[in-house]
Amino acid sequence: MSEALDPRVAAREAAAVMPTYRRMPVELVRGEGAHLFDPAGRRYVDCIAGISMANVGHCHPDVVEAIRTQAGTLINTSNLFYTEPGIALAEWLRDHTIGGKVFFCNSGAEASEAALKLARRHAGPGRDEVVALRDGFHGRTFGALSLTGQPDKQEPFRPLVPTVRHVSRDDPAELDDAISERTAAVFLEVIQGEIGVQPVAPDVLSRARELCDRFGALLIVDEIQTGLSRTGPLLASSEAGLAPDVVLLAKSLGGGVPIGAVVATPEVSDALQPGDHGSTFAASPLACAAGLAACRVLADPVLQDEVRRLGAILLDGLVSLVDSGVALEARGRGLMCAVEFPEPVAADVVTGLMRAGFLANNTSAYTVRFLPPLVIAEEDVRELTGALAAVCAAL
Numbered sequence: 001m002s003e004a005l006d007p008r009v010a011a012r013e014a015a016a017v018m019p020t021y022r023r024m025p026v027e028l029v030r031g032e033g034a035h036l037f038d039p040a041g042r043r044y045v046d047c048i049a050g051i052s053m054a055n056v057g058h059c060h061p062d063v064v065e066a067i068r069t070q071a072g073t074l075i076n077t078s079n080l081f082y083t084e085p086g087i088a089l090a091e092w093l094r095d096h097t098i099g100g101k102v103f104f105c106n107s108g109a110e111a112s113e114a115a116l117k118l119a120r121r122h123a124g125p126g127r128d129e130v131v132a133l134r135d136g137f138h139g140r141t142f143g144a145l146s147l148t149g150q151p152d153k154q155e156p157f158r159p160l161v162p163t164v165r166h167v168s169r170d171d172p173a174e175l176d177d178a179i180s181e182r183t184a185a186v187f188l189e190v191i192q193g194e195i196g197v198q199p200v201a202p203d204v205l206s207r208a209r210e211l212c213d214r215f216g217a218l219l220i221v222d223e224i225q226t227g228l229s230r231t232g233p234l235l236a237s238s239e240a241g242l243a244p245d246v247v248l249l250a251k252s253l254g255g256g257v258p259i260g261a262v263v264a265t266p267e268v269s270d271a272l273q274p275g276d277h278g279s280t281f282a283a284s285p286l287a288c289a290a291g292l293a294a295c296r297v298l299a300d301p302v303l304q305d306e307v308r309r310l311g312a313i314l315l316d317g318l319v320s321l322v323d324s325g326v327a328l329e330a331r332g333r334g335l336m337c338a339v340e341f342p343e344p345v346a347a348d349v350v351t352g353l354m355r356a357g358f359l360a361n362n363t364s365a366y367t368v369r370f371l372p373p374l375v376i377a378e379e380d381v382r383e384l385t386g387a388l389a390a391v392c393a394a395l
């Protein structure tokens, strides 16, 4: 498969769109399930799903139908009035996750921002410290960026929110030093996605819960990438035995439409009061109708079993690269996987896969990440592992 991007498309974009993204040289015009198509009709197997944004696959018929119906009825009204789809989605999320109540927003970063405000409101004055994990990712707006434990993303934009401390994902002793009666909240992911699918140590998770209980801080678990059946269960934290006070969702929640959600247990879900926070677009009937349709698809136990089964096949393929000495490490849970190479070849691997008809993503010069739509077929997974082995052999 040759490089297919029309250079005029790249030139038009360069002249009109701010250069914040490094794009792959492919234009996509259509999607169906786990497949994407370029203007020439070439088919790609989507192995990244918009960074776990399209867990239901592209143009899932239930999501399309929900959007069509809602778009022809009522798209948005702001939050000055009652609307049914937001209530229905909040009920669904409450009943299927951690109980309590939901605040809707429009993205993952906004969910982090809202949770930060909720934590400060819950803590009250004088209790303003927040703890997060190094290498974690919680978004790129100022509050969210302050939580994101990646210095290269933070450095150009300092000063940030000043009260955030970052600790190790492997060493619970660092939590002992960081959490105190001044801590309002601990933010963490169960598996750090953006850094290349790095699981957080179980004793860090359990110590965080223990210390939050001891000092009355909120444990806020960012499931924006791990959630909604990406790793098998609806929430990765439940499989890790972790009981959060607050769960953040976004990405795949809208079946492709922008929406984010902060879910809080009954004990903390009234911390934000009228006037404390809001967003004009949040809880739009359109996004919530799409969200409810997507959630119903993603909570299907048959689908979740497939995620575990196909994830094991994918991970096996990655492990065999380690066994043959090509790769250093393979990591994964469900359909959230990554492979790390000893040399900085990840971008070349991604390019090789693209030429072979598979769209993946490198999280660094060394690591390639796979987050396919959860509806991917076994045949596509097996072809991916075969293509990956061939690309690596040709390096």
Ligand SMILES: *Cc1c(COP(=O)(O)O)cnc(C)c1O
Residues within 6 Å of the ligand: 051, 107, 108, 109, 110, 112, 137, 138, 139, 140, 189, 193, 194, 222, 223, 224, 225, 226, 250, 251
């Ligand atoms: C993507 C992501 C975010 C940010 O979501 P946006 O919608 O891009 O703002 C936050 N946390 C995690 C874990 C993510 O993967």
